[in-house]
Every structure is written in structure tokens, then in C-alpha cells.
Amino acid sequence: MNAPTRPGEPVIVDVALGDRAYDIVIGRGLLSALGPRLAGLKTGAKAAVVCDVTVAALHLAAVEAALEAVQIPSTRVIVAAGEGSKSFATLERVCDELLAARIERGDVVVALGGGVIGDLSGFAAAVTRRGLDYVQVPTTLLAQVDSSVGGKTAINSKLGKNLVGAFHQPILVVADTALLDTLSPREFRAGYAEVAKYGLLGDAGFFAWLEANARDIFAGGPAREHAVATCCRMKADIVARDEREIGDRALLNLGHTFGHAFEAAAGFSAKLLHGEAVSLGMVLAFRYSARIGLLNKTEVERVEKHLAEIGLPTRVKDVPFRWPDADRMMDLMAQDKKVKRGQMTFILARGIGQAFVTRDVDPNDIRAFVASQLA
Structure with a gap:
């Protein structure tokens, strides 16, 4: 598997959802092209750019200039940085500011930021005026x-992560890989956990490529763009098959049932970033799969080795925090969105690249396993 060798040429991935299909545009230096792309989709629209204080200082001026260059008037909505902004209070504030700016149903919200801003802005767009693009x-x-x-x-709710929300597709995704140069090493590592996830859940060849090319991904350049494009293609294919997560899309939650519980236990704070929790959760998913005889322990060791080499947590003790006991962790996992009629859903694996969804898991055995990991 080789990285593309045409620097500067964006990669376009189609999310095939019929009349709600949209493009993911991936490449370096794409921010200046945001205006023309948006103008082509939304003639005569106004824009509201939602971002946090950190991203505002880094990238907001460039986005506003790109919009101004094609005569798209814009307003800004700036919130606090961090997972704490995914709250009812901040959602209310964002919706009120969109309404105060007279953003209409023919206008557009621009979510400029990481996962927190994307989730928050997308939900605000879904519910304001019964749906904004x-x-x-x-x-x-x-x-x-x-x-x-x-x-x-x-x-987020006080009872768990991402428990209040909606499915609401964007009309465009612009992934400018140059923006990743401003990330701290910890934030980049946390994001890499989700990159590794795609190889672990469904593409053993991609995981092997990551083992060989991780250093180049961190350095930037074609390997980084290739990794982003590969993940986006895999996700676009899964979403096109199962938009509402009634089947295959649950595979994308590899590591998340355990991981979200760890995040909740840490108070959705900087003590444990989402990607760090996913790394820990994926290792636990592979360990449990080995525990019940689904795969060889050498594959677990391979997963642990790669994530640890990146600098991601692979053991509970890697995160300096006083974790709750196994009963509390089971309570947190029971709030997972994938719970169906009281049964928890797990994404386990028969090998690297061979994840599957199951509810056929003994809760007593899971509790004993969690207790062993916490110990």
C-alpha cells in the first residue's frame, strides 16, 4: 500500500447518500478554497462559523477571509475549548446566537474545529429552525x-457521552491536513488512535501499512493525506450502507464501549482525551477477544506494541487517575448508546482487520474482565 505522489492535488471521497450525498475534500492548503466550494453549494447564503477559543486564534481569520473573498457574509460563534462545551448550556447559547444573527434555513453553519465543535455545531444546526445546512x-x-x-x-449528558443528539449529515467536509501542523503532540497521538481503529476493524493491510509508516504520518506529507483518505473512504462506505447504525456502522465503535466508560469516569476532562480512551478501549476489546478464544494473544501483543510505540495508553495504569471499581464501570458501559433492551453491544475481533458486532457476551465475565484490568 503506497501513499499518493501528487502533492497539492486534493483527494475527493464521496459519501453516497442519494440526494444527501456530499464530498469529503482532503489535501494540504485547502482552507482558502472553502469559499468557492461553499458558494457553489449555497448561492446567496450567509454563514455562521462556530469554533472554540483555541481554534479561533489559529484559523478563524483565514476562514472568514475565504468566505469574504466570494461575498459570503459571516458571523462568528466562539465557545470554550474542551469536552465541557458539549453541554446543554453551550448548545442553548449556540442556538441563540445563530438566531440572533438571523441565520435562516437557506444559510449555513460552518463547524471549524475538532470533534467537540463538529458534534456541537452539527447538533445546533440539526435543531435550529428545524434544520440548517x-x-x-x-x-x-x-x-x-x-x-x-x-x-x-x-x-454529552451527565449520564454519559453523546447521549443527546441527532443524525444530521453535513453538505461538505473540507479536511485541510495543513491544519494538523498546529496540534500538540498529545492531540495528534489521540487522533491517531482513530486512524489505527480503521485497520483493526476491517483492513489488516492498512494496519500493516500504519506499522511501517506511522512516523511519516506524524511528520506530515503524502503519508498523512493517504491515511486520512483511507479512513474516510472506509467510513464513507460503511455510512452509505448503514447511516443510522442498525448494523455494520457499529463496527466504527471498536474500543468505544470500554473507552466511553473510561471517559465518563474521568469526567470528560483533559485527564483522558477521547482518542486515548479509544486506544485503551481497543486494547481491552482485543484482550477480551483473546480471553474468550477468538484470536491468538500474539495479535493482541501486536496491537499493544504499535499503540504503545505511538505513545498511547494500552493499560489502565498508563493513565494516572483513581478509577472507580468494576461495578461503577459496568454502570457506565450500560449507558452506551448501543445497549438494546438491556443488553450491551460489544465490538470484538477474530483477528486484526476482523472485527464484528455481538451482544452474545456474558455480563458477569465482562465484569470479571474489567475488574482484572482495573487491578
């Missing part, structure tokens, strides 16, 4: 390869 401009690796694609929008 929105564009995703993801600024983190995690958002570019995962959360900006597929139309899942949500805020």
Missing part, C-alpha cells in the same frame, strides 16, 4: 478521519 472543517486528526464524517451530532 452545515459544513465540517475539521482541525484535528481525530475529526478529519472520523467524527466529521457520517452525520452523528451530539452533546
Whole structure:
């Protein structure tokens, strides 16, 4: 598997959803082209750019200039950085500011930021005036390869992550890989967990390519764009088959049943970033799969080795935090969105690239397994 060798030429991935289909445009230096692309989709529209204070300082001026260049009037809505902004209070504020700016149903919301901003802005767009169009401009690796694609929008509840939301597809995703240069090493590593997830769930060849090329992805250049494009193609294909997550799309939650519980236990705080929780959750999913005889332990070791080499947590003790006991962790997992009639859903694996969805898991055995990991 080789990275593309045509620098500067964007990769376009189609999300095939009929009359709601849209493009994911991937490449370096695409922010200046946002205006023309948006003008081609929304003639005469106004825009509201939603971002957090950190991204505003880095990229908001460039986005506003790109919109102004094609005579798209814009207003800005700036929120606090961090997972805490995925709240009812911040959602209310964003909706009120959209209404105060007289953003109409023919206008557009631009979600400029990482997964938090994409989820929050998309949900605000879904419910304001009973539905506004929105564009995703993801600024983190995690958002570019995962959360900006597929139309899942949500805020958090005190009872769990992403429990209040809606499916609302964007009309365009612009993934400018140059924006990733401004990420901290920790944020980039956290995003890489979602990149690795795609290889682990359904493409053993891609995971092997990642093992050989991770350093180049972190350095930037064609390998980075190739990784983002590969993940987006995989997600677009899954979303086109199962938009509402009644089947295959649940595969994208590999590591998330465990991971979301760890995030909730940490208070959705900087103590544990989402990608770090996913890394830990994926390792637990592979360990549990080995525990019940689905795969060889050497494959678990391979997963652990790669994620650890990147600098991601692979053991509970890698995260310096006083974790709750197994009963509390089971309570948190029971709030997972994939629970159906009281049964928890797990994404397990028969090998690297061979994930599958199951509810046929003994909760007592899961509890014992979680207890062993916490110990």
C-alpha cells in the first residue's frame, strides 16, 4: 500500500447518500478554497462559523477571509475549548446566537474545529429552525478521519457521552491536513488512535501499512493525506450502507464501549482525551477477544506494541487517575448508546482487520474482565 505522489492535488471521497450525498475534500492548503466550494453549494447564503477559543486564534481569520473573498457574509460563534462545551448550556447559547444573527434555513453553519465543535455545531444546526445546512472543517486528526464524517451530532449528558443528539449529515467536509501542523503532540497521538481503529476493524493491510509508516504520518506529507483518505473512504462506505447504525456502522465503535466508560469516569476532562480512551478501549476489546478464544494473544501483543510505540495508553495504569471499581464501570458501559433492551453491544475481533458486532457476551465475565484490568 503506497501513499499518493501528487502533492497539492486534493483527494475527493464521496459519501453516497442519494440526494444527501456530499464530498469529503482532503489535501494540504485547502482552507482558502472553502469559499468557492461553499458558494457553489449555497448561492446567496450567509454563514455562521462556530469554533472554540483555541481554534479561533489559529484559523478563524483565514476562514472568514475565504468566505469574504466570494461575498459570503459571516458571523462568528466562539465557545470554550474542551469536552465541557458539549453541554446543554453551550448548545442553548449556540442556538441563540445563530438566531440572533438571523441565520435562516437557506444559510449555513460552518463547524471549524475538532470533534467537540463538529458534534456541537452539527447538533445546533440539526435543531435550529428545524434544520440548517452545515459544513465540517475539521482541525484535528481525530475529526478529519472520523467524527466529521457520517452525520452523528451530539452533546454529552451527565449520564454519559453523546447521549443527546441527532443524525444530521453535513453538505461538505473540507479536511485541510495543513491544519494538523498546529496540534500538540498529545492531540495528534489521540487522533491517531482513530486512524489505527480503521485497520483493526476491517483492513489488516492498512494496519500493516500504519506499522511501517506511522512516523511519516506524524511528520506530515503524502503519508498523512493517504491515511486520512483511507479512513474516510472506509467510513464513507460503511455510512452509505448503514447511516443510522442498525448494523455494520457499529463496527466504527471498536474500543468505544470500554473507552466511553473510561471517559465518563474521568469526567470528560483533559485527564483522558477521547482518542486515548479509544486506544485503551481497543486494547481491552482485543484482550477480551483473546480471553474468550477468538484470536491468538500474539495479535493482541501486536496491537499493544504499535499503540504503545505511538505513545498511547494500552493499560489502565498508563493513565494516572483513581478509577472507580468494576461495578461503577459496568454502570457506565450500560449507558452506551448501543445497549438494546438491556443488553450491551460489544465490538470484538477474530483477528486484526476482523472485527464484528455481538451482544452474545456474558455480563458477569465482562465484569470479571474489567475488574482484572482495573487491578
